[in-house]
Amino acid sequence: MTGRKIPLSIINSLMPVILALLIGGIIITMIGQNPFTTYQVLFQQSLFTPQGLAYTLHGAAPLILTGLAIAITFKANIFNMGVEGQFVLGGFVAGIVALYCKSLPGPLAQFICLVAGIIGGMLFALVPALLKKYFRVNEMVVTLMLNYAMATVLEFLTTGIFRDNGSGYVTTPMIPKSVMFPRFGDTHITFFFVIVMLVFIIMYIVMKKSVLGYEMTAIGKNPGFAEATGMRVGNKIVTLMLISGALAGLGGAGYMLSDQYSYTLNFSANPGMGWDGMLVSLLGGHNPLGVLVAAVFYSALKNGSQDINIFTGVPQEIIAVIQSLLVLFLSVKFISENTHVFDRIRSFFRKKSSVKEE
């Protein structure tokens, strides 16, 4: 980590954002609106008004956790694609446990619910981790597919055993107000955000300063080296997957207790907090600080979309366009970093053209 390298890596991380906003701006211009005022409205409302900022931070809280959940595994070159499943399972478990904690004092009930969510997320992550350790089953495939299994199981539970029969749509019973995190004043922000910031600080220290963080980096960069220097890669993979699952589960549980009141089939929205977390982590370069900034930015983008609708003539769907562009540019970056395919294409054509010269 040399002093000179940091600005370059920041520019590199910002590139997809800049390109997405640029193309988004072109589209806005094409529908006859001013991109500058649109972006100004977008960020002014979501970041520079107290209410808007509070709402943005509230929205960023679960994203920070899912982003960290992705970052900690991706950094070690393990691919936990099951953050989405771990997130919804954590939320579901917390939502059900909360129903049985009615009579307990609020903080204790919330604590129990969060722990239940964490355990849920960890159990989900344990399965692929053990399969990977003992049978070398590709964790990317297992976690990815388990997401769908999880979604279906939870749908079954929500429409059957745990359905709130008094409600007109498919949902679990409402969590009593006493168990939900109270809001600070008249903002949306709750105590959950404080918990997230604490977890963020802990994760920052773990990833940057701890022995585990050191081993994680080594495993990510060179597993053979890690094994030969005694890092017991198999065990570390299980540990990292469990931490990742715990973060995602905590995210789901906290989202439930700070925002949702009950588990509906639309709990994690579309594309889902876990997938958004992946975007956030990629945008933040799998660096904890980067994840924090990216989560806030991403939440601001989501949050500001309503304001665009209200204050300008641009339809709020433009935000979906910008998000998609972001995904597109991030995947280009991801692919080029992981497969060097562009370098190969470049050298392929260079060779071709040099043959022609002679």
Next chain:
Amino acid sequence: MNIVETVRLTKKFGDFVANNAISISVQSQEIRCIVGENGAGKTTLMNMLYGLLKPTSGEIFVKGKKVVFHSPADAISGGLGMVHQHFKLVPSLTIYENVLLGNEIVKSRFLINKKKEIESVRELIEKYKFDLDPLAKIEDLSIGERQRVEILKMLCRNVDILIFDEPTAVLTPQEVDKFIDSLKELRSNGKTIIVITHKLREVMELADHITVIRHGKVIGTVGKAETTETELAQMMVGRKVTLDVANHHKKIGDQKEIYRVNNLSVMNSYGRKVLRDISFSVKKGEIVGIAGVEGNGQSELIDSLTGLMGVKQGQIFLEDQEVTNFWPDQCRRNKIGIIPEDRFSQGLCATMTVADNSIAGYHRNQSIRHWSLLDYRKINALRDNYIEQYDIRVGNRNGEVGQLSGGNAQKLIIARELENKPVLLIACQPTRGVDIGSIEYIHTKIVHYRDSGNGVLLISSELSEIMALSDRILVMYKGKIVGCVNPEETSQEQIGLLMAGIYDEQGG
């Protein structure tokens, strides 16, 4: 007549000049050796000749004509062939099939003329007295024979100039002799031969002329008769060097045993037995060398001793404690220092910093931690200590380890392992790909470590290294220890026979 000539050939990689205005001319029908330390630019030069790299500037002339090769295929059709250090042969096919692969002799459009193929390969073999059966399968051949097949591949494509890249690295001493004979046979049949090597002893045996390269520049070209090994070494390094380590082999006698391996047998992941019933011990103040042609179980032995491969049969003891199947971290905690075989895939992580690498394997030591977090002030102090004490030349101490040359990277590993005060050092290929200066240094360090009352297990494919350092030599062949010799009472030839699996059953 000069058959190959380069004129001010230069290759730059970014700011780094790998070859600087190299002008050499090779006469027809001579054996030319290109010698130089690792990183001197020999391979870059050959890759430019062979069309694998494009020169930044300068020209190449073959048979008096200016040529520009874009690929090895271009080079071969221009009459220039290369035999690589690692063979590219199909083990399940026969010799003639391999030789003519991609160059088949066909009857009609689609059918291979097997008879004619065998005949033409047999002719080639006889012409160069290669002593091979064209119908033998590659998998049944020894390494030396495989190398001759590789040469045949080039010969049947009618090349006049043959380039060999470190050809003797994988051969036993007897095979080296045979190889040298083959080269002379080729020369007498009108071929020109260029050999890249850093083994001076062989250079003196086979070369007509020798070109020395240092730091990408030609230092000089000399005839064999006018030079000596020492003089060449001096030209390569640029200063006086001692080729032999000042090592007084000691009679160990009744010193205490510190490491013992009993009846170790290991299967690899395909279920093949790769180590058979290995037993040996290392005493206090002793260097035990394990010699053998590469691929005879040395790598598996190292892996099983250092916890990278599971042991099903046999036991390993360090002093009186059983350490069988200890993980690498347990080995290190129990004072076994490990210099891994492959520097940049096991010993160091090229994309991590020098500081991070100098604690690898010992990163759980209390001394570099503050509470349970890594204390980078202490780690950086440790790094600086290693750099100064072991004379590690590093451009940017805060940079990545990948910037270090082979020798300096190896010194970092040695600093890390020795400074953690092990009682036993398992040193694998400690000087592979390392410059002569560092070799000297590393050998001195190992001997010094032994002299302070520790044991060393040295595994190396460099026979001269084993001979110079060891107090006792074990020879491995096909996963077994086939002999145990005293370096003062043996010769390279005797060990060579053992390495080739020729031994009398009672001996050892």
